[in-house]
Amino acid sequence: MPSDTANVKLGVCTVLFDGIDLGFTKGGVEVEVQTNTHVVNVDQFGETPVDEVIMGRTVQVTAPLAETTLQNLVRTMPGATLVATGAAYASGTVTFATTAPVNNDQVVVDGVVFAFKTAPALPNEMAIPATIAAAAIALAAAINADTTTYTKVAASANAGVVTLTARDYGTVANAYTLAKTGTNITVSGATLAGGTIPPKSKVSVKTGVSQSLLATAKKLVLRPVGTSGADDFTVFKANTPGNLSYAYNLDNERIFKTVFKGYADAAGNLFSVGNDSAT
Numbered sequence: 001m002p003s004d005t006a007n008v009k010l011g012v013c014t015v016l017f018d019g020i021d022l023g024f025t026k027g028g029v030e031v032e033v034q035t036n037t038h039v040v041n042v043d044q045f046g047e048t049p050v051d052e053v054i055m056g057r058t059v060q061v062t063a064p065l066a067e068t069t070l071q072n073l074v075r076t077m078p079g080a081t082l083v084a085t086g087a088a089y090a091s092g093t094v095t096f097a098t099t100a101p102v103n104n105d106q107v108v109v110d111g112v113v114f115a116f117k118t119a120p121a122l123p124n125e126m127a128i129p130a131t132i133a134a135a136a137i138a139l140a141a142a143i144n145a146d147t148t149t150y151t152k153v154a155a156s157a158n159a160g161v162v163t164l165t166a167r168d169y170g171t172v173a174n175a176y177t178l179a180k181t182g183t184n185i186t187v188s189g190a191t192l193a194g195g196t197i198p199p200k201s202k203v204s205v206k207t208g209v210s211q212s213l214l215a216t217a218k219k220l221v222l223r224p225v226g227t228s229g230a231d232d233f234t235v236f237k238a239n240t241p242g243n244l245s246y247a248y249n250l251d252n253e254r255i256f257k258t259v260f261k262g263y264a265d266a267a268g269n270l271f272s273v274g275n276d277s278a279t
Helices: 070-075 132-145
Strands: 013-017 030-040 051-065 081-085 091-096 106-109 112-117 125-127 153-158 161-166 178-181 185-187 200-204 218-224 233-239 256-262 271-273
Antiparallel strands (some): 013 218, 051 256, 106 178, 218 233, 233 256, 233 271
């Protein structure tokens, strides 16, 4: 393979934890992979190695988060609880009326198209369902699986109705758009609605004693800014114990210096580099 200067890359990354963008960083995100080995020796060859065996591998990501919001704190502090008095999450509904959707019927959530097809072939395309209940289940599953909409809303199905609820409280999600194509589909409005900023809120943190970090581990993705997934660094199961190092300085920003550790999944996978959707 010939040398190519395009392979020499610089730049910062976006930190996505469970699909949620944790925002700006300060000081650079660092990745450390360590491989521990056992050197095999025998008496006859003295200290000369005759083999070396991998005993284990670890991955750690240090991300100094500059957006010190309560939402980021609760996401990176296992066992923490967000208490937002008077907060409301924006929501909306997609209703399948009396009959199931037909070919080319669509629902559009904040610009992302979900289409029903007789022969689905692309992402976000769903097979024509037999009932309105099946249509709602299929749409909710597709919205929750899409990497764009998943970061914004959670979808749930009940009978023939899909309810969309913003993942964060506040007014931002009131601008998330809803649209449809098809006579048997209705949406609650042109956008989600009802999101409010609470007059007061806090994060309540308990001791966390005996809490399993694996039980709440989520996918961590480092995505270079300006790319769409081809250069991702993905830790399949990552979590942080919730260490904080806070400084209130006149001439510096407050930072959540967050350290994520990776854990092997059931198949022994630890991390990947590149497009994680490749098979």
